[in-house]
Amino acid sequence: MNIRAWMAFTPLWLLFSYTVGAFSLWGGGFLYQWGVIDYSGGYVIHLSSGIAGFTAAYWVGPRLKSDRERFSPNNILLMIAGGGLLWLGWAGFNGGAPYAPNITASVAVLNTNVSAATSLLTWTCLDVIFFGKPSVIGAVQGMMTGLVCITPGAGLVHTWSAMLMGAFAGSVPWFTMMILHKKSSLLMKVDDTLAVFHTHAVAGVLGGVLTGLLATPELCALDSPVPGARGVFYGGGIAQMGKQLGGALFVTVWNLVVTSAILLCIGLFIPLRMPxxxxxxxxxxxxxxxxxxxxxxxxxxxxxxxxxxxxxxxxxxxxxxxxxxxxxxxxxxxxxxxxx
Structure with a gap:
């Protein structure tokens, strides 16, 4: 992407796309009032950025064929270091959501680590089973999907639920990336270089859906932004799942439309692609x-x-x-x- 187009896109996307999702799901917005649960940004941050990144990749276009064929990692050691910093920072990301050193914060930090570790191991095991060997890159991707998946429910689910969410986070995005991606003409057409659709959009929706199933009334009562929130398995009813899916649909469609509009407008003045x-x-x-x-x-x-x-x-x-x-x-x- 042209660096000048990127510099124009970033503030416009934050203003017209991200902010709308944030104020809809948090702070008394209409999705908040409706009862959609998103503890720390599974929809607000990860689903929105995953859809926006995939949409932008579509409009900008693919890299050169030669670059796509020989896309080797630049520095795996730095990737491991960066992944470690992400994992460490995520504890503050989810643990800091209550804005207080309380029980919810401690539960969120514990669940964050449990989900990330479980997802990492699940992804690595699938690599070994289907490809015959583990992968450092796969382990980091599994860590990432585990962190993303637990984000919407980090302070609202029991630790065994966080482990279950980690298992799904390490398997469902793995399937969409390694299997479904190669069978879908749309996914193959879009040059999603860092696989943000799978690691953020898919994992974000998955986390929101699982939170709608597993959020406990006791933990929700402590610090949930949604009054009376609880998962389907704890008396929330099938209506709660409909709310979670409805929230995901709104964030997806809004980001798809607004991201496309922003890029098309920028393209009238600045080329989206590099020369x-x-x-x-x-x-x-x-x-x-x-x-x-x-x-x-x-x-x-x-x-x-x-x-x-x-x-x-x-x-x-x-x-x-x-x-x-x-x-x-x-x-x-x-x-x-x-x-x-």
């Missing part, structure tokens, strides 16, 4: 920098260089995907091999 020459080199070219100059060529985006790899450079040669591939390969851009 072709920058796509050939990579998104680092938009900033004239490299994240990792491991091959000692930190100025390869300098237009003043005679062999600059871009259209209109001093060499005057048009950039093609083949020439960029050859240049990057010659520079060792595919990585550094260390002989031990």
């Amino acid at each position: 072709d020459d920058q796509l050939m080199i990579g998104d680092d070219a938009a900033h004239g920098e490299e994240a990792y100059a491991l091959w000692g060529d930190g100025e390869k985006f300098d237009v003043t260089r005679p062999d600059a790899t871009r259209t209109g450079g001093a060499s005057g040669a048009a950039v093609t995907e083949d020439t960029v591939e050859q240049r990057l390969t010659s520079m060792g851009a595919r990585g550094v091999t260390i002989q031990l």
Whole structure:
């Protein structure tokens, strides 16, 4: 995505899309008054961002075919570190929802950890069963879906329920990502690079539905934003499930429509995609920098260089995907091999 279009999109989406969902589900909004339960943002944050990210990926369009085919991780160690920070921060995210150091906060923190751990193990086990080996990336994705799924009910369900939610969080998004995605023409068409549809939208809806089933009246009475809230299994009736599904539908449709409208309006003034020459080199070219100059060529985006790899450079040669591939390969851009 063009960085300028992204800078215009972010505040507009926060104002016209995210804020509407937040004020509808929290703070006395109409979904709050109706009785939709969302303890800490499973719908408000994760469902909305998952739908918005998927919609934006549709309008921006896919990456180059060569990039999609060889999309190897940039740095798995940093991904693990980032995942650990996310897990740690989520304890404050869910535990801080009551704005007080009380029983609800402690229950929320415990359930957050239980769900994340269970989901991580479930995802890893499925990788082993179906692909023959575990994956660090899969473990982090399982952790993420577990955290997202527990968010709408972190302070409202028992710990055994959090474990059950983690098991679903590690299996349902795994199925949609690994199996259903490859069978759906729409999902295959949209270049959802980080799989936000599965890790946030699917997990967010799943968490909201399970909260509608498993929210206990005792915990809801302590700190639920919805008066008299309780899950279907605790006397809430099938009507509570209808409310949860209705809330998910509203957030989904609103984000789909508003995100599309914002991007189409921005596209009238700013191109949504990066220029072709920058796509050939990579998104680092938009900033004239490299994240990792491991091959000692930190100025390869300098237009003043005679062999600059871009259209209109001093060499005057048009950039093609083949020439960029050859240049990057010659520079060792595919990585550094260390002989031990």
